[in-house]
Amino acid sequence: MVHWPEAQPLASRSAVTSAMLQHCASERASELPGADLTHPFGDEWDVYKVRGKVFMLQTELHGVGVVTVKARPGDANILREAFAEITPGYHMNKRHWITIRPGGMIDSGLIEDLVTESYLLVLEKSVPKSQWPVDPATFGQRDSPHEVI
Numbered sequence: 001m002v003h004w005p006e007a008q009p010l011a012s013r014s015a016v017t018s019a020m021l022q023h024c025a026s027e028r029a030s031e032l033p034g035a036d037l038t039h040p041f042g043d044e045w046d047v048y049k050v051r052g053k054v055f056m057l058q059t060e061l062h063g064v065g066v067v068t069v070k071a072r073p074g075d076a077n078i079l080r081e082a083f084a085e086i087t088p089g090y091h092m093n094k095r096h097w098i099t100i101r102p103g104g105m106i107d108s109g110l111i112e113d114l115v116t117e118s119y120l121l122v123l124e125k126s127v128p129k130s131q132w133p134v135d136p137a138t139f140g141q142r143d144s145p146h147e148v149i
Contacts, residue, residue, distance in 0.1 A: 018065030021102045025067040028115040034133030055122040068099045069118035
């Protein structure tokens with residue numbers, strides 16, 4: 001489940017820029033076990049995969065850096081309602097993918113949570129269990145092993 005940022009007055013928060021959004025998402029994606037950066041659509045698209053399945057895409061739209069990740073449909077609806085910067089996934093299934101734009105209430109903690117959740121969803125739903133680099137049920141929990149094998 002996604003962890004929501006704590007409410008803070010807008011004046012005390014600095015808006016995430018395109019560069020910050022993509023850097024934060026890339027850093028988190030690169031830390032995840034079994035994650036690979038690919039460029040199947042050319043150098044303009046960073047596509048992160050786990051065991052060959054896409055869990056995050058990055059590109060620029062009209063000069064603005066964006067990140068697209070998978071989300072549970074219920075979470076995707078809530079996120080789109082809560083954040084103007086989160087829209088249906090660009091060139092993806094609009095029910096299962098969201099696109100994150102910089103600005104507003106988007107912060108690094110939310111970005112990291114959304115990338116991690118996308119990774120775990122794709123792993124759990126699209127990768128055979130025998131190929132999992134981690135167990136989605138326990139990944140990130142304290143005092144639990146991260147490696148499956």
